[in-house]
Amino acid sequence: NAGVMQNPRHLVRRRGQEARLRCSPMKGHSHVYWYRQLPEEGLKFMVYLQKENIIDESGMPKERFSAEFPKEGPSILRIQQVVRGDSAAYFCASKGQGTYEQYFGPGTRLTVT
């Protein structure tokens, strides 16, 4: 059973460009969470999605950031017009229905130059 997959593992973008981060949850998991980790800090929650629905986006910046989890395909975290402060590691985690343990992917390291 493959774990949570994220791609790309490393992404470099210039200021003003768009970044698209992908997360494929574990097989059978319908809950996806996105977290951001700045250097030397713990992970901070961004958004929680179920298939085709955003359940909680209270941790997501109001502008430039969006997330989706379509019926088919991976969950996408999209950052428009990136700025240097967006440089961080972005992790997604997935969870099965009725369970509590979240399984994390390896992360995408975004560098904005």
Place this chain on the structure above:
Amino acid sequence: LAKTTQPISMDSYEGQEVNITCSHNNIATNDYITWYQQFPSQGPRFIIQGYKTKVTNEVASLFIPADRKSSTLSLPRVSLSDTAVYYCLFLSPGSARQLTFGSGTQLTVLP
């Protein structure tokens, strides 16, 4: 929202037992205490979870006193590969609530 307090860092030597304590004064009745481990450049990994008293698995033990205001993660005979950041968190079984990570404890195991 309940908050956890852990030491920022700890050093140990190979073969020693390491105990990391987490304080959580206002833990909710339904919350389970959960520990995650994170290696550099990797996502966090679930280690152990408990509600009260003692829980043991193949990786660690978790001690929780009756008042549940703290918990202690115990790693027996650590090796260099146990060098990582350890996070103490809360989880409610069946809840879809997101995880709240503090700064964690950086454990460094020395040869």
